[in-house]
Amino acid sequence: MTGAKLAMASRQCSRLGHRRRPDALAIPLVGEAIDAASIETVAAMKEASKPAQGPARLGIILDRYLSREHLAHPGYGCPVAALAGGAAHEMKAAREALQRAVGRMLAMLEADGPGAKRERRRRLAALSSAVGALVLGRVLEGTPAGEEVIDSVRAELLAAGDRRMNSTRGAAHPRFS
Numbered sequence: 001m002t003g004a005k006l007a008m009a010s011r012q013c014s015r016l017g018h019r020r021r022p023d024a025l026a027i028p029l030v031g032e033a034i035d036a037a038s039i040e041t042v043a044a045m046k047e048a049s050k051p052a053q054g055p056a057r058l059g060i061i062l063d064r065y066l067s068r069e070h071l072a073h074p075g076y077g078c079p080v081a082a083l084a085g086g087a088a089h090e091m092k093a094a095r096e097a098l099q100r101a102v103g104r105m106l107a108m109l110e111a112d113g114p115g116a117k118r119e120r121r122r123r124l125a126a127l128s129s130a131v132g133a134l135v136l137g138r139v140l141e142g143t144p145a146g147e148e149v150i151d152s153v154r155a156e157l158l159a160a161g162d163r164r165m166n167s168t169r170g171a172a173h174p175r176f177s
Contacts, residue, residue: 031093041077048061061108072141080105081131
């Protein structure tokens with residue numbers, strides 16, 4: 001159901017972008033669809049990564065988020081990657097719902113602990129890289145470069161976490177924290 005709502009929201013946003021005054025009835029539906037898709041996407045990633053912590057947990061989240069399946073189905077996944085480019089500028093309700101979605105995603109990444117300012121910056125960079133990779137991968141849909149983008153970013157994010165862990169000389173240090 002949520003995927004259908006997100007697909008509808010995407011169509012509404014593209015239609016509304018061509019009008020001076022959006023249909024007042026459609027605006028709340030777009031925000032609701034974004035919220036529902038975000039809650040469902042984050043819940044699925046939390047459930048999949050529940051048994052793990054630290055680096056293993058983040059690896060599971062990145063594998064799900066930067067997957068070929070997520071790349072191929074923009075209407076059934078992250079509303080930020082699907083709608084941020086247009087919806088955020090068209091409607092306040094959509095922008096606010098997308099802001100809540102980003103907050104949910106960041107909170108999921110901070111589940112191992114909020115950390116210091118530097119750790120938060122790393123998580124924001126990882127989140128931004130993952131969303132950006134998904135957006136670019138979709139732009140390049142149908143080309144080998146589309147899948148290469150998500151594969152490369154996933155590998156680099158995981159390698160960056162591994163380098164940070166190795167630099168702590170064995171101390172407990174969760175990836176991207």
